[in-house]
Amino acid sequence: MLKIGIIGGSGLDDPGLLKDPEELDLSTEYGKPSSLLLSGKIGEVETVILARHGRRHQYSPTQVNNRANIKALQQAGVTHIIATTACGSLRREIDRGHLVVLDQFIDFTRFRKTTFADSFENGAVHNDIAQPFDEGLRKQLYETAKQLDLNVHDKGCVVTIEGPRFSTVAESKMFRIWGADVINMSIAPEAMLANEAGIPYAAVAMSTDYDCWKEDEEPVTWDEILAVFNRNADNVKTLLVRVIQELKASAQRKHNM
Numbered sequence: 001m002l003k004i005g006i007i008g009g010s011g012l013d014d015p016g017l018l019k020d021p022e023e024l025d026l027s028t029e030y031g032k033p034s035s036l037l038l039s040g041k042i043g044e045v046e047t048v049i050l051a052r053h054g055r056r057h058q059y060s061p062t063q064v065n066n067r068a069n070i071k072a073l074q075q076a077g078v079t080h081i082i083a084t085t086a087c088g089s090l091r092r093e094i095d096r097g098h099l100v101v102l103d104q105f106i107d108f109t110r111f112r113k114t115t116f117a118d119s120f121e122n123g124a125v126h127n128d129i130a131q132p133f134d135e136g137l138r139k140q141l142y143e144t145a146k147q148l149d150l151n152v153h154d155k156g157c158v159v160t161i162e163g164p165r166f167s168t169v170a171e172s173k174m175f176r177i178w179g180a181d182v183i184n185m186s187i188a189p190e191a192m193l194a195n196e197a198g199i200p201y202a203a204v205a206m207s208t209d210y211d212c213w214k215e216d217e218e219p220v221t222w223d224e225i226l227a228v229f230n231r232n233a234d235n236v237k238t239l240l241v242r243v244i245q246e247l248k249a250s251a252q253r254k255h256n257m
Helices: 066-075 135-147 169-178 187-197 222-256
Strands: 003-008 019-024 037-042 045-051 080-089 099-101 104-108 157-161 182-184 201-209
Touching (some): 003 066, 037 222, 099 135, 104 169, 135 201, 135 222, 157 169, 182 201, 201 222
Parallel strands (some): 003 045
Antiparallel strands (some): 037 045
16 A cells, blocks of 8 residues: 655645644654654545654754654655755756756765664675665656646756755865765765665755855855745645655556556
8 A cells, every 4th residue: 555755854844734644653773753753644645744854953964863764654654755855956957946856866974874784793784776766756756846837857966965064165066076966964864774674765856055166156044045945845845745646546557457
């Protein structure tokens, strides 16, 4: 049975998306998730929402317990995970408010737990992650965004930095040379852990700024990021609702074949 997990970034963990939401207070062997899970329905599809940074955005990127978050969603029985995130653009063509359906990541974090295998005591664990984002979910996100006439890019490589600081100009230019298209502080660890847990995972990123490589603009501030984010958050919420409905319809078609 289809059951969707949504990991919401700032402002995209809206409980108002759910019909008849109930709180799930789960605990895992890796600790508690960032927030109580909210379980309900979107278009008759069982859906669970988790606030990545906590309901009060109280956890910094480094503090987020990604292992507990993924394990809690697994305990809740989700079959697919869709993540949302704000990001900085490293490409001129990815403008503010544009959406990017991510297809690759570069992990530039330093202090995160990125595997469930704390040791090889029970055998070596080497996860194949050449294609870290589920292609079926990616395709559905992109096609649905196009149907909604949103400004969307069908692929993009995200570099995930440790944070909470923003990049220097030198770092931002380096990431562009490396081939990164957008930058954020959250996606890489989640994608790694979801893959290790065997849960199909995809992420849609909303561009809020041009980081600092674009030196004909002033360096971005957090308040400016929030302003762009808030203006475009409803687009992402609409996309999530429509994608979940499309996934349900697709599952029903397959069942009836």
